[in-house]
Amino acid sequence: MNTGFRALFVGVAAISLLTIGHAAHAQDKTIKIGALFPMSGPGSYFGAQDKQGVELALEQLNKNGVNGYKFAVQYEDSSCGPLPATQAAKRLIEQFKPDVIIGEECSDATLAVMPIVDQAKVPLLNAGSSSIKVTEPGNPWTFRIMPNEVMQGINLADNAYKRLNARNAVLLFENTNAGIGNAQVFKDTFTKLGGKVLAEIGFGRDVNDFTSIATRVAGLGKIDVIPTYTLEGQGLKITQALAQAGVTKGGGGDAIQIGTIWLPFGFEQKAGKAALGYIRIVQFDPTETRDAVKNFSTAFKAKYNADPTHLNAHAYDQIMLIADVVKRGGKDAQSIRDGLAATKNYSGVTGSVEFDKTNQNTKMDTVHYMETKPDMSWTSLKWN
Amino acid sequence: MTTTIVLQQAINGVVLGSLYVLVALGLTLIYGVLVQINFAHADFVTLGAFAAYFLMHLVGAGYIVSIGFAFVVGAVLGWLINASIFTPLRRKGNELLPLIATIGVSVMMQNLMLAWFGPIPYAFETKYSSEVIRFAGIFVSWQNVIIIAVSSVTIALLYAFMKFTFLGKALRAVSQDRETAGLMGINPNQLIMLTFIIASALAGMAGAMLAPVLVLTPFAGTSVIVKAFAIVIIGGFGNVEGTILAGLIVGLVESYTTQYLDPGLIDIVVFGLLLLMLAIKPTGLISERREENV
Numbered sequence: 001m002n003t004g005f006r007a008l009f010v011g012v013a014a015i016s017l018l019t020i021g022h023a024a025h026a027q028d029k030t031i032k033i034g035a036l037f038p039m040s041g042p043g044s045y046f047g048a049q050d051k052q053g054v055e056l057a058l059e060q061l062n063k064n065g066v067n068g069y070k071f072a073v074q075y076e077d078s079s080c081g082p083l084p085a086t087q088a089a090k091r092l093i094e095q096f097k098p099d100v101i102i103g104e105e106c107s108d109a110t111l112a113v114m115p116i117v118d119q120a121k122v123p124l125l126n127a128g129s130s131s132i133k134v135t136e137p138g139n140p141w142t143f144r145i146m147p148n149e150v151m152q153g154i155n156l157a158d159n160a161y162k163r164l165n166a167r168n169a170v171l172l173f174e175n176t177n178a179g180i181g182n183a184q185v186f187k188d189t190f191t192k193l194g195g196k197v198l199a200e201i202g203f204g205r206d207v208n209d210f211t212s213i214a215t216r217v218a219g220l221g222k223i224d225v226i227p228t229y230t231l232e233g234q235g236l237k238i239t240q241a242l243a244q245a246g247v248t249k250g251g252g253g254d255a256i257q258i259g260t261i262w263l264p265f266g267f268e269q270k271a272g273k274a275a276l277g278y279i280r281i282v283q284f285d286p287t288e289t290r291d292a293v294k295n296f297s298t299a300f301k302a303k304y305n306a307d308p309t310h311l312n313a314h315a316y317d318q319i320m321l322i323a324d325v326v327k328r329g330g331k332d333a334q335s336i337r338d339g340l341a342a343t344k345n346y347s348g349v350t351g352s353v354e355f356d357k358t359n360q361n362t363k364m365d366t367v368h369y370m371e372t373k374p375d376m377s378w379t380s381l382k383w384n
Numbered sequence: 385m386t387t388t389i390v391l392q393q394a395i396n397g398v399v400l401g402s403l404y405v406l407v408a409l410g411l412t413l414i415y416g417v418l419v420q421i422n423f424a425h426a427d428f429v430t431l432g433a434f435a436a437y438f439l440m441h442l443v444g445a446g447y448i449v450s451i452g453f454a455f456v457v458g459a460v461l462g463w464l465i466n467a468s469i470f471t472p473l474r475r476k477g478n479e480l481l482p483l484i485a486t487i488g489v490s491v492m493m494q495n496l497m498l499a500w501f502g503p504i505p506y507a508f509e510t511k512y513s514s515e516v517i518r519f520a521g522i523f524v525s526w527q528n529v530i531i532i533a534v535s536s537v538t539i540a541l542l543y544a545f546m547k548f549t550f551l552g553k554a555l556r557a558v559s560q561d562r563e564t565a566g567l568m569g570i571n572p573n574q575l576i577m578l579t580f581i582i583a584s585a586l587a588g589m590a591g592a593m594l595a596p597v598l599v600l601t602p603f604a605g606t607s608v609i610v611k612a613f614a615i616v617i618i619g620g621f622g623n624v625e626g627t628i629l630a631g632l633i634v635g636l637v638e639s640y641t642t643q644y645l646d647p648g649l650i651d652i653v654v655f656g657l658l659l660l661m662l663a664i665k666p667t668g669l670i671s672e673r674r675e676e677n678v
Contacts, residue, residue, distance in 0.1 A: 044503025203647040211396045212642035233505040233599025270507030
C-alpha cells in the first residue's frame with residue numbers, strides 16, 4: 001500500500017467514523033420534558049387525560065424524531081395545589097433536569113411553580129391555568145397557550161349579554177385564584193354592558209352538598225345566567241342541585257348555566273338531564289374540519305378507543321408545540337424558551353398559538369363554545 | 385318567601401346533618417371503647433360508596449339493596465383490618481402503635497382505591513336523585529327522604545342496641561373499665577372487635593348514602609371526615625347522643641351560614657363553634673363521666 005493510498009484510506013475511514021459517531025449521537029439526543037400534572041385529589045381527572053394526550057404525541061414524534069431529537073417525559077404529581085406542585089417542580093428540576101416543563105392545570109399550582117422555573121431558567125409551557133397572574137405582568141420563562149381568564153371572561157360575558165340576552169347573573173365559584181379571578185372578570189364586563197350580578201357565591205373545595213347554595217340561588221328571583229367556575233366533581237353537584245331547586249333549564253327553570261374551560265368532555269353524561277342547556281367554553285372542538293383536528297381525533301380514537309377531550313387535546317398541543325420549537329432549532333432550555341417566544345401562527349389542534357410580550361397566546365380561535373342538548377350530547381355553537 | 389327559605393334550609397341542614405351523624409357515630413363508638421381515633425374511618429366511608437356504586441352498576445341492584453351491601457362490606461372489612469392489623473398491635477401494649485397504624489391503613493386504602501378505581505370522579509346517580517317532591521315552594525329529592533329515613537332508623541336501632549341489649553351493655557361496661565369488665569366475664573377483645581365491625585359497617589353505609597351527594601373519587605371520604613371529627617368533639621368524645629345532636633347542629637349551621645352569610649365562611653363558623661365548645665364546655669354538648677360515654 002503506497003503512502004498516498006494509505007493517506008486516502010485513513011482519511012475516508014476517519015470521515016466514516018465521524019459520520020457514524022455523529023449519527024449515533026444524533027439518535028441519542030433527547031429533549032427532556034417534565035410534566036407537572038395533578039394525578040391525585042379532586043383535579044386528578046386533568047392529569048389522567050393530559051397524560052393520554054402527551055403519550056399520543058410522544059408515540060407520533062418518537063417514530064422518526066425531530067431534527068435528530070427524541071422526546072422523553074417525566075411525570076410528577078402536582079395535585080392541583082401550591083405545595084405539592086412546588087415539591088414536584090423541585091424534584092423534576094433537581095433529578096430529571098428537564099429542558100422544558102409542561103403543566104400545571106390549576107392556577108394556584110402554576111403560580112407557585114413559576115418562581116422555581118424562573119430561578120432554574122427552565123421554560124414552563126402551560127395549557128390549563130386561566131388566572132391572569134400567570135402572564136401578568138409577564139414572566140420570561142412562563143408561556144400559556146390557553147386563553148386566560150380575561151380573554152375567556154370578557155368573551156363569555158359579551159356572549160351572555162348579546163347572544164343570550166341575559167340581564168341578571170348569579171356567580172358561583174370556588175375560592176381559588178382562578179375561581180375568584182374568572183368570576184371577577186365576568187362581573188366587570190357584564191355590569192359594564194348593563195347587566196346585573198345578583199349574588200357572588202364563593203365556596204371551598206371541601207363543600208359537598210350544594211343544596212343549600214341552590215336554595216339561596218332559587219330565592220334570588222329571576223336569573224338569566226349562572227356563570228360557574230369549579231372542578232368537575234363540584235360542578236356535577238352544583239348542576240344537579242340547581243336543577244333540583246328548579247333554577248336551571250335542566251330542572252324546569254329559565255336560568256342557563258355557563259362557564260369557561262374547567263370541565264372535561266363527558267360532563268353532561270355524568271350530570272344527566274340537569275345539564276340541559278349548559279353553555280361552556282372548551283379549548284377544543286372535534287367538529288372542526290381542519291386536518292390537524294381530524295388527524296388527532298382519528299389517532300386518539302385508534303389508540304384509546306375513545307373520543308378525545310379538550311384536556312387530551314391541549315396536552316397533545318403542548319408537546320407538539322415543543323416539537324415545533326425543536327424543529328426550529330430548539331435544543332436546550334434557553335433555546336426552547338427563545339423558540340417559544342418567537343412562535344408565529346402555530347396551528348395546533350386546539351387552535352393557533354402566537355405569544356405576546358407577556359408570553360400569553362393571543363389567538364382567540366382556541367375558544368370554542370358548546371351547549372348541552374336534551375339527549376345529553378352537545379353541539380358546537382361556533383360563536384368565535 | 386323568607387319562611388319558605390328558612391324551612392327549606394332547615395330541611396337541607398337536617399339531611400346534611402344526618403349524613404354527618406352516620407359518619408361521626410363510627411368514630412365516636414371507637415373512641416368511646418378504645419379511646420383511639422381511627423384515621424382510616426374516612427376510607428371505610430369511601431369504600432362503602434364504591435361498593436354501593438359497583439353493586440348497582442355491575443350487578444344492577446337497586447339503591448336500597450346497595451346501602452345494605454355497603455353496610456356488610458364495611459363490617460367485613462372492619463373485622464378483617466382489626467383482626468389482621470390493629471389487634472396484633474394492641475397486644476404489644478403500646479397505644480400509639482394502633483393509632484399510627486390507622487394512618488397507615490388510611491394511606492394504603494386511598495392508594496389502593498386510586499389504583500383500582502382511578503382518579504376521575506364517578507357519577508353516582510340513583511333514580512331517587514332526580515325525583516323531586518315539591519310543595520309550597522319547598523323541594524326535597526327522594527334521595528334526601530331516603531337519607532333522613534335510613535339515618536333515623538339506623539340511629540334508633542343503634543341507640544336501642546346500646547341501651548337495651550346484652551352486647552350493648554357489655555360495650556358500655558368495657559368503655560367504663562376494660563379490666564373490671566373482663567373480671568365480670570366479658571371478653572374485652574371480642575367487644576373491641578364488635579365495636580370495629582359496627583363502626584365500619586356504619587361508615588360503609590354512610591358511604592352509600594353520601595355517594596350521590598359526594599364527589600365520588602378515592603378521596604371522597606376525606607372531605608367529610610374533618611367535619612365528623614369536629615362533630616365528635618362538639619358532641620363530647622365518645623358520646624352517642626352528643627354526636628347525634630352535634631351532627632344535626634353542624635348541618636343546620638352550614639345551611640344557614642350558606643343562606644345568610646357566605647358558604648366560604650362555613651369552615652370558619654363550624655370550627656369557631658368547635659373552639660368555643662372546647663373553651664366553654666370541653667366535655668362536649670352532653671357531658672357524662674368519660675367512663676359512661678358509650
